[in-house]
Amino acid sequence: MIPTITAFEDSPDRGRGLARDLRVRWALGEVGQPYNVRLLSFKAMKEPAHLALQPFGQIPTYEEGDLALFESGSIVFHLAQSRAGLLPDEPNARARAITWMFAALSTVEPPLVERSMALIFERDKPWYEQRQPMLEDRARKTLGALSNRLGDAEWIDGAFSAGDLMLIGVLFRSKPTGILDEYPNIAAYVARGEVRPAFQRAFADQLAVFTSKHPAG
Amino acid sequence: MIPTITAFEDSPDRGRGLARDLRVRWALGEVGQPYNVRLLSFKAMKEPAHLALQPFGQIPTYEEGDLALFESGSIVFHLAQSRAGLLPDEPNARARAITWMFAALSTVEPPLVERSMALIFERDKPWYEQRQPMLEDRARKTLGALSNRLGDAEWIDGAFSAGDLMLIGVLFRSKPTGILDEYPNIAAYVARGEVRPAFQRAFADQLAVFTSKHPAG
Incomplete structure (x- = not known):
């Protein structure tokens, strides 16, 4: 099938x-x-x-x-x-990998999408210049926290998992805007995902x- | 433990x-x-x-x-x-209940939170009056689609599940703003959740x- x-x-x-x-x-x-x-x-x-x-x-x-x-x-x-x-067999590691799937979608993605949407659809609005710093700040707080947790690790929690796949899938969408380059360990993490066959x-x-x-x- | x-x-x-x-x-x-x-x-x-x-x-x-x-x-x-x-045993029903957990957090929650955050934190901004209709429209598109799918059903897909719990948990946070009342079947759905012991x-x-x-x- x-x-x-x-x-x-x-x-x-x-x-x-x-x-x-x-x-x-x-x-x-x-x-x-x-x-x-x-x-x-x-x-x-x-x-x-x-x-x-x-x-x-x-x-x-x-x-x-x-x-x-x-x-x-x-x-x-x-x-x-x-x-x-895509998921470890050990129950606790498995639950943590699933946690990162939810974190990618519920915590990391919304501020990145909100920022990107405003970059695309509100650039010509009178409030853009005043409002965008707030969105940049929210996105950076989230990326900063993720960068601190990731540190020098290859993947977010042990071996590559569905948690990494969702995180990198979410982060990758913000790559064209340049913001990931402010967090070299996040940029390198996304690059490690991108070279997977x-x-x-x-x-x-x-x-x-x-x-x-x-x-x- | x-x-x-x-x-x-x-x-x-x-x-x-x-x-x-x-x-x-x-x-x-x-x-x-x-x-x-x-x-x-x-x-x-x-x-x-x-x-x-x-x-x-x-x-x-x-x-x-x-x-x-x-x-x-x-x-x-x-x-x-x-x-x-909180999850049905039958594998397909279980996968669908999990789908609604993700839908609650990835699709339903972001436009509702974006709207609520602006209602609270941007009310005194010069752009509020001009920008808010866009957020109202996004929230209503999502609630309208959910309302159409829910129809007259008691729960979103068969018996009460973790999918309903997450959906109602998300929707409940927008209840004080009054927007749920525009969708009587959604308001009744949330009320059914609220009376659970x-x-x-x-x-x-x-x-x-x-x-x-x-x-x-």
Whole structure:
């Protein structure tokens, strides 16, 4: 049974790794699970057939036989707990790796997304100059705390896990803005994630969706 | 082994259920697990002893023997998978309940928190009047989608689960702002959560921390 995920037919970032199917593709690669991709237009994402799978009209989703899931965190967790390679067996280490999955999504991602969204969508607003320092400060507090915890470690808590995958997946989206370079150990941590073969394949496959639809020249 | 959680010594909301230990107390009650509480001042939350437990200097945390966790999502998940009562046994239903935990924290909570934070902290800013409609719109899009999915169901997907607990825990924090009343099925869903004995006990215990420190009269 080959699972099917959904992804953007025409990604707003031109396939540069910002869409959340990257994390799911990466996890599928880490556990060695082949998969199919169903591409969706923005219009199709808001239609009843997709809303039945994803009530908020977003991507990615995951279908495997009669199981249908959404939320990148939930899909990565499902892959991690049903296949080997993304969660330690020892119960306490496993619970801590899951903690980092939640920390990535609940604590690290919101201030980074809020900052990035304002950089993109509020740059021309009269309040941008006054308001942005508050968002920069919130993002830096979170990254500073993460940097302190990470220290010189290779991964966030022992061996590479789904916790690292979600953290790096979240951090990677802020890389184009330059903020990660202020935390050399975080930048190096993300770079260690990026050179993993499963990340490289996931990134290349996501980019290929865009380039095959928009061939150069 | 009685686990210990951390909570605010002096809660900014005066113990009215907005602090995230409410979800953890509620889950502990649902699974019938007694617990101890260690109260922390804002100063203590930023000191090395607590940062070793919670790298972002927040509450709640969870300690049980040599296991130490943070993130309300992770703690609720740990309780749900190690005790009976919060996750269905059937694997697909279990994966869907976990999906709703992630949806509550990654999709529903961020726009509600962003809106509430602006209501509290940016009300006196020159941009408030112009910017707030955008935040209201984002929050309503999310609540509208959730309302459509919930329909007339008692709980979000079959029997009450950790998915409902996290959703209601998240939604409850926006109740004082009145926005839930625009979605009668969501307001009724939250009310069904609130009358559960474990919620009532969690709420009373959280409130008691404040009232015992600040006796009336």
